[in-house]
Amino acid sequence: MYEFEFSRPTGMQEALAAVAGGAQPLSGGMTLLPVLKQRLNMPDAVVSLTAIPEMKGVKAEGKLLTIGAATPHAVVAREAAAHYPALAKLAGGIGDPMVRNRGTIGGSIANNDPSACYPSAVLASGATIRTNKRSINADQFFEGLFTTALEEGEIITAVQFPIPLRAAYVKFDQPASRFALTGVFVAQYSTGVRVAVTGASDNGVFRWTEAETALSTRFTPEALGGVSLSPAGMMRDLHGTPDYRAHLAGVLCRRAVAAAI
């Protein structure tokens, strides 16, 4: 790692001032620290966002679940379980116990790794990403591989999830990294069904609209019978071909619906 100045403020204003001054925000560090070790990024300053009380915690109000951006996965797994079980289960399946004690929801979605679990829940729930400047709808937030709508000097403060009627997330683990080789999040709302797929597309998480249309008519695995995903634009790597991932997304989507009903 190159040397950098480190700060860990307890107040939002101090953190924002540091970020405005060019400091790299650090949350759980489960991705950023390995990146810094590999010298793929060389910030002059790093500001930790994990000591700011208003950026932490899980709060349910009516049909909305608000999660502070610096809330670790293990806390979401525990505290969201009563309100949004599918989201809690997703959080409890990320990485391993040590990663879940450090990694945060805000860090995960700001990074927008194409194989991360959280972006699928955020997109399938039509969640709202709250930042220090504005609120961003999930449909506008994820812009592609490791790319989001966040601007310079903008940090995520919380994520607000509308709680669905029924939902489930099913992923096929990449056995070494525990990232999703492919994962599908299905959420049923009174207004319709939303389906988000992670770990499959070259362009990061995406909504599978054909599956949404089919499932909005009938929320059963069989409703997906005539629906298939094109392998065009799917990831190709050591672990799977585009055809494999497109097929896997269909299988996982049916399993997710079966788990939700």
Place this chain on the structure above:
Amino acid sequence: MTKLTMTVNGRKMSGTAEGRTLLSDFLRQDLGLTGTHVGCDTSQCGACTVHIDGLAVKSCAVLAMECEGAEVTTIEGMANKDGSLSVLQQAFQDHHGLQCGFCTPGMVMSAAALLQDNPRPSETEIRHHLEGNICRCTGYHNIVKAVLAASGQPVPEGVTATD
């Protein structure tokens, strides 16, 4: 360099760190606590697992300065007050839960965190919980037996590999 103070194994300890100093390096090089092992330095193997404020973390993926004022427990803090091995450590010895021993500090710290939350875990729960700790010698069976024994449960003759 900045002065840094944290409570390690119940004792207040100070050293100096740069922004980029990892907690694993601070513990080993500044505080001389070399029981915490660095296996991969890429946050995959879990050999460097310690507890920060009671939670298991990989100390090679935490900056030392994130731990100002924190309560840190390392493998050196796991033995009984009289220096004898704790129940969990003794179980690793009794069940031969190690061969080369390099991963053992991390295995013990990770297993201790499991037993704090779940005093009588099933074999499947143990295997699932230890998925962030890699051992290249044992094939894990004896480690699982050690954790079962430490939790006061009967240890089967053979343990079955499950996912």
